Amino acid sequence: MTEPAKEEPRRRIGVVVCQCGGNISDYVDTEKVRSEIAKEGDVVSARVEMFACSDAAQQNSIEEIKSKKLDGIVISSCSPKLHLSTFRAMSSRAGLNQYEYTQANIREQCSWAHTHDREAATGKALRLVRAAVAKTAKSEPLEKMRVETTPQVLVIGAGVAGLRAALSLSDMGITVHMIDSADHPGGHVGRWGTLFPNNKVGKTVVDGLVQDVRTRENIMLYLKTELVEKSGRVGAFNVKLRTGNGAAIPLQVGAIVVATGFEPYAPQSGEFGYGLPGVVTLPEFKELLGSRSNKPTYEGKEVRTVVYVYCVGSREPAEAGNPRTYCSRYCCSATSHVASVLGAADPGLHQFHLFRDIRTYGKYETMYEHALQSGSVFLRYDEENRPTVERDAKGLVVRVKDRLMAGEDVEIRPDLVVLVTGMVPRANEALTRVLKLPLGQDGFYREAHVKLRPVETVIDGVFVVGASQGPKNVAESVTSALAGVSKAGALLLKGYVDLDPLVARVDPVACEWCGECLKACPYGAIEEVTYGDKQVAQISPILCKGEGGCVPVCAKQAVSVLGYTNEQMLSMIDAMSPGIPGKAGAPSLIGTTSRKVPVKEGA
């Protein structure tokens, strides 16, 4: 945007200073803030309200907007996390564009933090309000972008989570395209025997779902198929699938549910004896058992003594740069369950559990008790003093220092050692690149917010469910899958979606295409276009996430995020400055905006 004339027309901004029933006015002189801010050139109305968010006060604000023909409003009150949407809606009701509203946080970030210094708190409040006025003076009306949605979903992964998601989406009348890179559906669960807590056989559970899927007319299952391209935006993604025989299938879908699951941790050779005959992982043990519940055999020989080593590959020390610092959640319960089933069927079977901590949380606690009651012995080892697994002439030998026996050395000679391995993220690099999904530190897909926006990602319309997001047991995976279904359903059944307009924008006059912003954008929102006789960057407001990663890389200061433009930010900084500039001819490297707010030392 080019710099407007210095004597630009005044804005007509209204300011409300909220007392919050004393929460603000006990520590900040709200009347002083009001009278000082009223002197600002762009401010045509300044009021104090006891509760700015009350119906009566909102009505006052609406009348003020209408009668004084306000073109911007600042409410100085609590954190915008609390009432930004309240006051945006209020502005809309008054006929004022909601993006001409700015909230100044003078409660959480002022009155409540500075309760012992009224004068200083009042000064700070005034500067915060002044900055909000300065920002509003440079604001512009913006509209949410309404885009239509296609009622079809791509589900990636036909494991228990993906299958369950597909069925529930189908129930909603949404067409599902489900892909899996394997040649059969079912994922890990389809290979497992009895599952905790209800002894259902994994294969039976999955077969039931698959059968149901095959009867649905609105579920298409593509096996040995991968997603190779994704473009478009929420509600209308253009995707391209590639099947095993190389055929390309183009589709348009409104949302994508990622249910790619996990990989069992594969121990290093020699890690707790892995690689020795008789040392297996928990998933290998589960496959070995199949659906039997007694008399396990290993290589044709009956197993009489089993040692389980817990936390293999999980809860590793962070120092080594190891991403597997997390608990894999399901393993303690799964092992307690296996042991209680085997122990109940065959009380003569010796089972030793070498654990660090047992986390059979919630209802699964009873399985740990069952395991104990059915004869399992639990020995607690220290992280620093891990058990060793070796093989000598007589067979396997496990040595462990038992913490609860004051570090006593215990030696066990088992027929089989089961390494209770956790979950690691699937190796999905190609898919992650296509979807442009962020990963967490642990390598699993990252949710937009762990508590408030589970299963959502920063890519609107792409949801991560099941163990693709982090270790989960079957029940948790399905719960997560259904959460993804409800988000996708809510998105698509309405038929349209409104997108936030606070995204990045390029000033094509200032831009001299260099490609730096393109490199900085992980969302594919930027493209090179012709503008007059030069090449410039153009940003898709629908793909842009508005985080501003492209802003600092632009040498020409040509990119800014709406609501946070260079002009807005610089005038906010000036307005809340302590000293104040007066430094005419400030070095040009600091930016082109030369608007300086008149010096008014607060309070």
Added chain:
Amino acid sequence: MTAEHGYRPKILVFSTNAISDMAIDLAGSSHMDYSPTVQTIAVPCSSGVNPRWVARAITDGFDGVFIAADGPECSYLSDCVDRTGRVVQQAQELLRAQGIDPARVKTAALCSVCSEPFVNHMKQFGKALAALPSAGGK
């Protein structure tokens, strides 16, 4: 601003809407005391802070700028830490070019409930700033 307990450096904090600003809100909600000469501007993500804004704050009279970064929890960018680091570097170069001590810019990741770390950062950074010779150009 004069204060009874001596010189209180003026710090401008850039926080992030989704993460670190929550921590600063929480510091206030918990009535944790920090200097009223600390002021905050919230932006979407710390990787989007323009180094020129930082330099402008210092030449406007702030003693220091603290970028309360998203850190590895950033939901937008998995390399947010590196990007924010580059923003700080660039800002420090701008300051150096004007003969201003680059130690006036500091960053640290703040999680959404890191209210105590925030207050400690403000105390430590304030102390460090108070120990510096006065700002370039002042």
